[in-house]
Amino acid sequence: MPTTIAALAPLLIGGVLLWSGSLKLFGRHAAAEARRTALAGLVGEARVVPAYRILGGLELLIAVALIAPPPLWIDLAAGAALSAGFIAYLGYAALAAPASSCGCMGSRPSRISWRAFARAGTMLLASAAALLWAPSIAWYTELSGEPVLFTAVLAAEALLVAGLSPEFDHRWLLPLRRLHNRLTHPLSGGGFEIPLDSTVTQLIRSGVYRHTAAALRSDVTEHWDEGEWRFLVYSARYENRPATAVYAVPRLRYAPDDVRVAMVDEEEGTTLLTMDTPPPEDSRPEWVLTNPLPEHVRTA
Amino acid sequence: MDRRKLLTSAVLGGAAGLVGATALGSLSPEDVFAAEGANAKINPGDPDPNFVEGRITGITDTVLFVTSSDGSLHSIRVTNGTSIWKLNPTTFDEVKVGDGLYARGLRLADGTLAADSLWVNIVNLNAHVDSIGRGSLNLDHHGQRVVAHVENGRSAAVYNNTPAVSDMSMLEAGKHVKVIGAWHPDTNEITISTVYAAV
Amino acid sequence: MAALYGEVSWFCCGNSWGPCGTVGKGACGTCNSGSRQHAWPNTSAACLTITRPDRCGETLARRTCGHVHTTTNRCTGKAIATSIADCGPQTDLFCGERTCCGSVCGSNRVIDLTPSAYSAIGSLSTGLLPAMIT
Known part of the structure; x- marks a missing residue:
């Protein structure tokens, strides 16, 4: 089981990086999103869009290396380094520009919160686990060996990452909250006084x-x-x-x-x-x- | 009460004689004339001498002592013609030390601001509704969490172009709102006066 | 510039009290609630990507920090000249919103005044006014 979890880390991390890298490189609102991030404080207003795109390119490169054969420890180390670097960036942004957007995954701005840290931490842990327990096991070998377990664990991890991503809140958390409000009417019962x-x-x-x-x-x-x-x-x-x-x-x-x-x-x-x-x-x-x-x- | 009766009859017809109410005193026309002349020209971008922003550090019978955010000290004179807003129009005894305020009036020769209007603890927030709880909204205001309480009979909502109504049930999580409210000093909580929402 | 019609609101800035304390000195670094200043939705390309007045059909000229606009409250005719100190308001959040005063209406939030400027032409407790900007 631990080997299965560790072995699918490249697929999970690769998938997340593929998503975020594509949005940074090819997203329609990528330039606007770049300006909202705290990157401007690090690289300057003029260089923020190219820096954002270079970061996206780097993410795509590491994503492809992680997903494509052969499995190499250096790919995992690069994934871990990227995650660690991202945690450091979030720490800087939370202190220096708390109102800026996280610039993480979506085309939607999302503020820096504990969830952004938890997601980057999950990525770092997954990379570290793969480095420790399955540095040279290919995810596709594990998949053919235990397809049901592999798919179930991958789905659970993907759900965890999505749950930690404010960018996806409008897909599940918001509809849930609205449904809850429709059922409970928290602001009703206002009386008949005219304000x-x-x-x-x-x-x-x-x-x-x-x-x-x-x-x-x-x-x-x-x-x-x-x-x-x-x-x-x-x-x-x-x-x-x-x-x-x-x-x-x-x-x-x-x-x-x-x-x-x-x-x-x-x-x-x-x-x-x-x-x-x-x-x-x-x-x-x-x-x-x-x-x-x-x-x-x-x-x- | 008599004064209200007289004002009521003045507006609805049958005005009787009126007697001035001077509980807090008033300004002499000479004061007003002198102050208006002295304050006629203020350049764009400059601080406005007829306006004070800050927190109340002391209160006497008719004067508020205020420390502005830039550290400057001001005294504000309240007259019986001064409007005092604190969630709703209210009276001078509701104003407390520690409250934040905006005041507009006329700067007199002695440096005192003779207030026409005081807005105590008033905030105007453009925020995102994170979630709605029992009787309150949880707002995201520039990344900061603000709890906005609804007070029945006082809080009103404006949806698009509608007149303000007391019905808050059309507010939705995930939408943007603009809230005029009264801040609870030294907390991240406010009480809603008017919430503007697009539906 | 030709007169622009729309809604005017107010915002606080500078190191003031309450939730305003975190807002700071604005995009120009000079904004203070007590000064005669305003926020304009098109102070730079970066600013425009946030405020997006174009989504409400408003085409606003690029005006940078310090530029002076005169805002007239169309309820009363009271006017005030202020200089740009911040980027805002976020016009696209309330496209099509209207504020009326008698038969005179203004649509879309196109300018935000500091409390000192807004209170010179209207009451802070109203929050929105139909305005003409020149």
């Missing part, structure tokens, strides 16, 4: 707001509900004096056209403006495009 933000977005979509918002100086200072209305209060500056803007917004229905406003001078105790329907839009496509800007528009 304030729903009222604010309704207000913002109203014509009354668009015609008065230039006078506002603050975010919402105060709000309360009364009957079918929700009241939102802002600090404002209207006709060159401090004012309070009070908007009444329908609370339980979506009707931005019903929004109304009053601008109040609380010091004087006077209402400066009320508006329950916005003035009609004029024929100009965009009033803010007028040059110079209208006087009431404050340019920051």
Whole structure:
């Protein structure tokens, strides 16, 4: 059994390298992916794409040497060295550029996590096991000897590598999580209260707001509900004096056209403006495009 | 309460006389005029004197003491016209030492910022939904894990062009979202105010 | 440049508090939440491969660090001039998204302002605004 596991290591490592090397060399988004990796920090922005492709070529070369006969220990040593080098690179990337993509196997960006380390570690262990226990046993000889066991172990190892690869998450982990969410509804049961933000977005979509918002100086200072209305209060500056803007917004229905406003001078105790329907839009496509800007528009 | 009644009648009709509420005081028109004149010209790329970013290190009756990320110290004066956001619009007594904030207002001659608006612990994250748990989203934000809690009745969702709704059930694992939320100081957790998602 | 219409949002940068702390000084190395700056989706070829506005049908000119754009909030007409300090936003993540203010709408996220710049033309709690960029 240990010899079988060790003997199929070249096939497993070769397969993984074949996959990752081809994507680095021939992938449609290879150049973009290269720029997202931490390689740029090592070789410089200008050389990152050629370096990424050279690495892909090296991976392909080692993959072919591992899979094609004859079985040589030097191929396994090269595989082990590549895995060890990759672990070192991941360590550097995790410290120097933790937000960069791992640049490992897929055309999809995947961040550096413990799984990337575990996968590279698995590759290193497999190479070391083959070097120790089966440096000159050809995988195809083992396959013809024990085809069922060989295939089963290879499938299990391939599944392990896929499980450790965030690049494949969209194939199995994500559908599983979505199915789980569909069955358990973790975000349901929200109650019937209307969040304030729903009222604010309704207000913002109203014509009354668009015609008065230039006078506002603050975010919402105060709000309360009364009957079918929700009241939102802002600090404002209207006709060159401090004012309070009070908007009444329908609370339980979506009707931005019903929004109304009053601008109040609380010091004087006077209402400066009320508006329950916005003035009609004029024929100009965009009033803010007028040059110079209208006087009431404050340019920051 | 009386003030609310008066403001309500002002907007819905039948406005009665109004009396100013001055619990936190207000700015004199002269202060505002002088400050606006002094701050008229700020070059693109330059720090904005009418804006403060940082963490609160002290609070008195109406003044917040803030240390910015660059180490500079600021005092921020809060008036009865100042809006205070902390997940929702809230009151001055909800603001605590240790909170992060963004403040916009007018820089007065004595160096104090007279705040128009305070946004306490506000964050705006573009993130990937790793997974969804009971009442929370696990987000990947630039490689960092952030737990975003849903608070019923307060958190809202905007799907594409729809108005904000309280129904979060259309959020999916594996999608990107933009979250406006309130950070829980010194943790990797936030509470969602609005989540924007493409469906 | 001809006026560009779209959505404007905000982002934090610099060594600020909260989840922002890990974001850093941006692609230009100068970004600070307290400065009048913005992120632009086409600051370099590398930047464009991340933001991909073309996937939403937006063709944006290449503008490098320090270039000044003026962003006008189409709800209010308030405008602010800011300089480029980072690459972003990732336009392609929300292709076709619309934000409206009265009858005026903006589609696709084409610019991200720092909190200091965004708060000069809108409220940080709104997150998105229809904007005109020149």
